[in-house]
Amino acid sequence: MAGQGSSLGERFRLSIAPQADLDCIRRILAGEKQLFHELIRPCEKPIYFLLLSMLKNEADAEDAAQETAIKVYRNLHLFRGDSQFRTWVLSIARNEGLGRLRKLGSLREDSLDAETDDTTGDYTPAVLTSWREIPAEIIERQQLGEILRQAVQKLPEIYRNVVLLRDIEEMDIRETATALAISEAAVKVRLHRARAMLQRDLAPKLKGFAPKRRWFWGRA
Amino acid sequence: MMIDCKHVWDHISAYIDGDLDPVLRAEINKHLETCEICSAVLDSTRNVVVLVADDRVFELPAGFSQRLHQRLDEELTAGPPEQPEG
Numbered sequence: 001m002a003g004q005g006s007s008l009g010e011r012f013r014l015s016i017a018p019q020a021d022l023d024c025i026r027r028i029l030a031g032e033k034q035l036f037h038e039l040i041r042p043c044e045k046p047i048y049f050l051l052l053s054m055l056k057n058e059a060d061a062e063d064a065a066q067e068t069a070i071k072v073y074r075n076l077h078l079f080r081g082d083s084q085f086r087t088w089v090l091s092i093a094r095n096e097g098l099g100r101l102r103k104l105g106s107l108r109e110d111s112l113d114a115e116t117d118d119t120t121g122d123y124t125p126a127v128l129t130s131w132r133e134i135p136a137e138i139i140e141r142q143q144l145g146e147i148l149r150q151a152v153q154k155l156p157e158i159y160r161n162v163v164l165l166r167d168i169e170e171m172d173i174r175e176t177a178t179a180l181a182i183s184e185a186a187v188k189v190r191l192h193r194a195r196a197m198l199q200r201d202l203a204p205k206l207k208g209f210a211p212k213r214r215w216f217w218g219r220a
Numbered sequence: 221m222m223i224d225c226k227h228v229w230d231h232i233s234a235y236i237d238g239d240l241d242p243v244l245r246a247e248i249n250k251h252l253e254t255c256e257i258c259s260a261v262l263d264s265t266r267n268v269v270v271l272v273a274d275d276r277v278f279e280l281p282a283g284f285s286q287r288l289h290q291r292l293d294e295e296l297t298a299g300p301p302e303q304p305e306g
Contacts, residue, residue, distance in 0.1 A: 029303060033296045037289055044285055049278055062284060066291045073292065076301045125229055128260035133267050139276045148277045167273045173239075192233035198272060199265040206268070 021085040025076055036076075040069050043086050046169045047093045050179075053160050054097035064100055068093040083178055090165070090179035123196040126203040132210035144209055151201045159194035166191050223247050228258045232265050 021039065028035050047068050052061035072089050079088055139145050152160060152168075165176040166187065177184045228248050234240045235248055252259050271277070 029301060033301075036296060036301075037292060040292070041285075044288060045278070045280055048280055048284065058281060062281065062287070065284075066288055069288060069292055070295050073295060073301050077303055125232070125261045125265065127257055128264055129256055131260040131263040131267065133263065134271060136271060136274050139271065139274050144271075145277050148272050148274075152272060152278075163272070167269055168278060170273070188234065188239075192230075195233050195236075195265055195269060196229070198268050199261070202268050202271075203264045206264075206271075 018081065018084060022081050025079060025085070029077060036073055039085070040072060040089070043072075043089045044069075046086065046090055046165065046171075049164050049168070050090060050093050050161060051097050053157060053164060054094070055100060060100065064096050065093070068096045071096065084171075084175055086169075087171070087175045087178050091181070094179065094181070123193045124200070125196050126200045128203060131203075132207075134206050134209050135211065138209050138211075141209075144206075147202070147205055151198055154201065155194055155197060159190050159197065162187055162190040163194045163198070167195075223251055225251075225255060225258050228252070228255070229261060232262055235262065236266055236269065 024035055024039050028039065044065070048061055048065045051064045051068070052058065055061050055064060068089070071092055075092070079085065134144075139148070152163060155163065161180055162176060165171045165179055166173070171179065173184050173187050177187045180187070182190075228251055231240060231244065231248060235245065240248070252262065
C-alpha cells in the first residue's frame with residue numbers, strides 16, 4: 001500500500017520477492033502450517049476490497065474473503081510460482097466473487113469480462129488553470145477520506161477493480177491483467193479512463209482542501 | 221510535431237506511469253512548458269492518484285483480520301493442505 005509521503009516512482013516499484021513466498025509455501029506444505037497466517041496477511045486487504053467491489057456488501061465480502069483464504073490454503077500445492085503469489089490469490093478471490101454473483105443471478109459477464117470497453121463515455125478531465133497540491137496529511141480529516149472513498153465507489157466496476165489493484169495495491173500492469181483475467185491493453189485503457197473520471201469528479205471538490213499560500217505572489 | 225491539449229489528455233495516465241515512448245514524452249513536456257491548463261490537469265490527476273492510494277482511505281473493517289485468522293486457525297487445525305503429487 002502507498003505510505004504517507006511515498007513518491008509515485010516508489011509506489012509503482014515491485015517489492016515482493018517471489019522466492020520468499022515460494023520458500024514459505026514449501027515450509028507450509030512440509031508441515032509448518034502456522035506460517036500460512038503470515039503468507040496470507042499481505043493479501044487480506046486486496047482480497048477484501050476486490051470482493052467488496054464485486055459484491056457491494058460488507059458482510060458478504062468478509063465471508064467471501066474468509067472462504068477465499070481457506071481455498072488458497074487447501075489449494076496451496078497447486079501454486080506453480082509462475083505469477084506472484086498475490087496475483088494467484090486474487091484470481092481465486094475473483095472466482096469466489098463471480099461464483100457468488102452467479103448464485104445470486106446478478107452476474108453480468110459482459111460487463112466484467114469485456115475486452116473491448118465501452119467507448120461512448122466522457123473521459124475528458126476537469127479543465128483547470130492551476131493546481132495547488134493537496135498533501136496526503138490532510139486525509140486525516142475525516143471528510144476528505146470519505147470524499148475519496150465515495151469517488152472510487154462511484155466508478156463503474158470494471159474501472160474500480162483496476163484502480164483498486166493498480167493504484168491502491170500497486171500491482172503492475174501484468175499482475176493486474178492476470179488477476180482480473182483481462183488483457184494488459186484493457187488494464188491501460190481502463191486505468192486511463194478511471195483516473196480521468198476520478199480527476200473530473202475530485203478536482204473541483206478537493207480544491208478547497210489546498211493549504212493556504214503564504215506568499216501573496218503565488219498562483220491562486 | 222505539434223500536439224494539442226486533447227492529445228496530452230489522452231496520454232496522461234501513461235505519462236504518470238512513465239509508460240510513453242521518449243519522443244511522445246518529449247513532445248508532451250514541451251507542450252506542458254507553455255500550457256497551464258494541461259499542467260494543472262496533469263498535477264491534479266497525479267495528486268488524485270496519490271491521495272486515493274493512501275493507506276488511510278481504504279481501511280479494513282474493525283476486527284476483520286482477527287476474524288479471518290480465527291477461521292483459518294480452525295481450518296489449519298483440521299488438517300494439512302493437500303500435497304503435490306509425486
